[in-house]
Amino acid sequence: MQTVPTPTTLVGRVQPGKGDASRWLARFSAAYQGKLGIAVFPGSLNLVLPQAFDWHSAELKPHLIWFGREDYGGERDVLLLPCRLRSLGVQRAFLWTTTTAARERPDPEVIEIIAPLGLRAAFGLQDGDEVTLEVPAGWATGACGRPGVRSAHSLPPVREG
Template sequence: MKRIEMLILLARRGALGKKIKITLRELANELGISPQSVLRLLEEMEEEGLVDKEVVGRKTYVEISHEGLTFLENLCDAISEALYNGIIIGEVISGIGEGAYYVRQYAHLMREYLGFEPYPGTLNIRVLFPKTVFDAFCGVRPVILPGFVKDGRTFGDVKAYRVQIEDVEGAIVIPSRTVHPPKIAEIVAPVCLRETLGLRDGDRITVRVVKG
């Protein structure tokens, strides 16, 4: 664990692609260990090929090696795979009242591409986890609802990601020109989700992204 903490600390200090000057005392304070333990840790990491260390007089310079960078990248991938696995935790909020209008405009495409008759309205949630709604869709292909022109007005493409809330299947829809920040998700479904699931503003729900 201390090796990971040390690599992250060195990366934050800029030891990427160049050697930086470090002091054992500063690293010890940040890691919560003694300077002697820091020195021993750096020596062990150098032997393992995770860092390159150079001592010039009384000054010590350290750089994360290629092996060290690969270790961090693999760790990052593993953490992302464990956390961002298609789970969205959100808080129910009220929309701005435009959801019903747009669902009606795109209803024929939702029937064709998503396979259900949408309830004329959306359930809006504020995403609490992960950081943004897009993080949950990593590696997931959206269903594209193609844009069209109606009564002289242009309606752009919409990305739809199939999701499930309890036993209800629906989709998170993201217009190509969305006015919502990435922390807000709009969900369409064949039923009124608020009524079916007994939801009110402030309720916390879990949304599962349907993959494949």
């Protein structure tokens, strides 16, 4: 009998973004809805984790959704990872990144979350607030990390932006 892996719990802090996601998510809204089966709010919620998030972990590959630029008419390929926002009413959402950012992001501990609604407004989130989410089992951190619960107490301070 095969057991179902337990999702990995992550805790991050809300931090400001650059507003760039809103432009791309609005522009390709219909394509995202077709790919994901849900409407996506034109904007992302940025969270800073205590350690780098490894998009290229072998354990994540079965759970990743590849959204090629040829599929939606964009400039870059996109990776999505289903998640549930436990501290926000178990809201269904997705971690979202371009493949370029997954490889070369200067701040790999920052993840962007997209959802059917504006998470800041819907849940009254402010910079520095903690958000708990679950991702499929096998989430990997940088070389010094290990799977499991990540506490926001060890997070770096929120960047002003």
